[in-house]
Amino acid sequence: MVALEEKSKKDGARTQERRNDPSAMRNRLIDAAYESFVGHGYHATSIHDLKRTAGVSGGALAHHFPTKKDIGLSVLRERAVKAVEETWIAPMQAASGARDAILNVLGAIVSELDVRGAVTGCPLSNLAHDMALQDPEFREEIEEIFRQWRDAIAQKVRSSQGPVDKLDPDAFAALVVAAYSGAMTMAKVTQTSAPLKACADQLKRVMSDLSIA
Amino acid sequence: MVALEEKSKKDGARTQERRNDPSAMRNRLIDAAYESFVGHGYHATSIHDLKRTAGVSGGALAHHFPTKKDIGLSVLRERAVKAVEETWIAPMQAASGARDAILNVLGAIVSELDVRGAVTGCPLSNLAHDMALQDPEFREEIEEIFRQWRDAIAQKVRSSQGPVDKLDPDAFAALVVAAYSGAMTMAKVTQTSAPLKACADQLKRVMSDLSIA
DNA sequence: CCACGGCCAGGACGATCGTCCTGTTGAGTA
DNA sequence: TACTCAACAGGACGATCGTCCTGGCCGTGG
Numbered sequence: 001m002v003a004l005e006e007k008s009k010k011d012g013a014r015t016q017e018r019r020n021d022p023s024a025m026r027n028r029l030i031d032a033a034y035e036s037f038v039g040h041g042y043h044a045t046s047i048h049d050l051k052r053t054a055g056v057s058g059g060a061l062a063h064h065f066p067t068k069k070d071i072g073l074s075v076l077r078e079r080a081v082k083a084v085e086e087t088w089i090a091p092m093q094a095a096s097g098a099r100d101a102i103l104n105v106l107g108a109i110v111s112e113l114d115v116r117g118a119v120t121g122c123p124l125s126n127l128a129h130d131m132a133l134q135d136p137e138f139r140e141e142i143e144e145i146f147r148q149w150r151d152a153i154a155q156k157v158r159s160s161q162g163p164v165d166k167l168d169p170d171a172f173a174a175l176v177v178a179a180y181s182g183a184m185t186m187a188k189v190t191q192t193s194a195p196l197k198a199c200a201d202q203l204k205r206v207m208s209d210l211s212i213a
Numbered sequence: 214m215v216a217l218e219e220k221s222k223k224d225g226a227r228t229q230e231r232r233n234d235p236s237a238m239r240n241r242l243i244d245a246a247y248e249s250f251v252g253h254g255y256h257a258t259s260i261h262d263l264k265r266t267a268g269v270s271g272g273a274l275a276h277h278f279p280t281k282k283d284i285g286l287s288v289l290r291e292r293a294v295k296a297v298e299e300t301w302i303a304p305m306q307a308a309s310g311a312r313d314a315i316l317n318v319l320g321a322i323v324s325e326l327d328v329r330g331a332v333t334g335c336p337l338s339n340l341a342h343d344m345a346l347q348d349p350e351f352r353e354e355i356e357e358i359f360r361q362w363r364d365a366i367a368q369k370v371r372s373s374q375g376p377v378d379k380l381d382p383d384a385f386a387a388l389v390v391a392a393y394s395g396a397m398t399m400a401k402v403t404q405t406s407a408p409l410k411a412c413a414d415q416l417k418r419v420m421s422d423l424s425i426a
Numbered sequence: 427c428c429a430c431g432g433c434c435a436g437g438a439c440g441a442t443c444g445t446c447c448t449g450t451t452g453a454g455t456a
Numbered sequence: 457t458a459c460t461c462a463a464c465a466g467g468a469c470g471a472t473c474g475t476c477c478t479g480g481c482c483g484t485g486g
Binding site: 039041168171199202 | 391401
C-alpha cells in the first residue's frame with residue numbers, strides 16, 4: 001500500500017473489466033433499487049446496499065442518479081408503473097369479463113405466493129407507505145399509478161355490466177384495489193396467502209350477487 | 214464550563230428542572246415514538262428525532278429503552294394494540310348489529326379525515342409495512358393485533374346473521390379489514406377521504422345484499 | 427438522617443449515512 | 457491518429473446514525 005505497488009501482479013484480481021454500457025448500468029441500478037425498495041423499504045435501503053447488490057461503484061451511481069430521490073422517482077416511473085401494468089391492467093383489458101379477470105389475477109398471485117416461501121406484499125402498496133409522505137413528487141407519482149389501476153378495473157366493470165345496473169364502477173374498482181392491497185398487507189404480516197384467499201372468495205361472492213359478469 | 218460556573222445565574226436557563234417520574238417519562242417517549250412511527254415510519258424516525266420531540270435526554274431514553282427495537286416493541290404492545298381496540302374492537306362489541314357497527318366506524322374515520330387536513334393512513338398498516346419484515350418479533354406482534362381485529366368483526370357478524378346463511382364470518386371480516394386498510398393507503402396517497410368513502414359505500418351495498426344485519 | 431439504587435443529563439464513540447470530488451478509461455469524432 | 461467528453465472507479469467528506477459511558481441527582485428504605 002505504501003510503496004509496493006502491485007497494480008498488475010501477474011494478471012489476477014484486476015480492479016474491473018470496465019466496458020461502457022450506460023443503459024445496462026442504469027437498468028442494473030434501478031432493478032436492484034426496485035427489488036430492495038419493495039422488499040425492505042425505501043428508508044431501510046441505503047446507498048451502500050444498492051452499490052453492493054447492483055455491483056456498481058459510487059461514481060457510476062452518482063453519475064446516473066445524483067441523489068437518492070432520483071433513484072426513487074426512477075423506480076416509480078420505470079418499474080412500479082410497469083409492474084402494475086403487467087400484473088393488473090393488461091390482464092383486465094385482455095379479458096372478456098371483469099369478474100373472471102379479477103379472480104384470475106387474484107388466483108395467479110395466490111399461486112405465486114404459495115410457490116415461493118416469503119411474502120413481501122403488494123409492491124405499489126409497499127412503496128406507497130414509506131415514500132408517499134416523504135416527498136410530494138413521490139406522492140403524485142404513486143397517486144397516478146393507483147388511478148390508472150382503478151380506472152382499468154372500472155372500465156372493464158363498466159363494459160361488463162348491464163345498462164340498468166346502478167353499481168358505481170369507480171367505487172367498486174376502489175374496493176377491489178383496496179381489498180387486494182390490504183389483503184397483501186395481512187399476507188405479508190402472516191406470511192401466508194390465507195388473507196388474500198379469503199378476500200378473493202368474498203369478492204367472488206360479492207360479484208355474483210352484484211351480477212358482475 | 215471551564216472555570217466560570219454559572220449554574221444558578223439569577224435563575225434563568227437552568228439545565229433542567231429534573232423530577233424523577235419514570236412512568237411519565239416512559240409514556241412521553243412511547244407517545245412520541247408512536248406518533249412518529251405512524252406518521253413518518255419506523256426507519257424514517259431517528260433516535261435523535263424521538264429525543265427532540267419527546268424532550269428527553271439520551272440517558273433517559275437509554276434507561277427505559279436500551280435499543281430502538283425495544284421502543285418498537287413497546288409501541289406495538291402498548292399503543293398500537295390499544296388504538297385498534299378503541300377504534301374498532303370496542304365499537305364492534307358494543308354495537309347491536311355488525312352492519313351498523315362497521316359503517317359507523319368507517320363514517321367516523323371519514324369525518325375525522327375531513328376535519329384535519331392531512332391523511333397519515335391506517336396506523337397499524339403503516340407500522341406493519343416497515344416493521345413486519347424487519348424483525349420476527351415485530352411480525353408476530355402485528356399478526357396478533359390483526360387477528361384480534363378480524364376476530365372482533367367476525368364474532369359480531371356471526372351473531373348478527375341468521376343460522377342458515379352460509380357466509381364465512383372470518384373471510385368477510387378479512388375483507389372488511391383489508392378493504393379499510395387498503396382504502397386508507399389510497400387515502401394517504403391521494404390525501405383525501407374519497408377512497409375510504411367509496412369502499413364504505415360498496416361495503417354497505419354488499420352487506421345489504423348478503424343480508425348482514 | 428444517611429446511604430443506596432433507580433433515574434436521568436449530556437456527551438463520546440465507532441459505524442454508517444448520502445453526497446461529492448479527483449482521476450482514469452472507454453468510445454465516438456475529426 | 458489526436459482530441460474530447462461521457463462513463464466509470466474509488467475514496468474522501470461532514471453529518472448523522474444507534475448505542476453506551478460517566479457522573480450527578482432524586483426518592484425511598486433503613
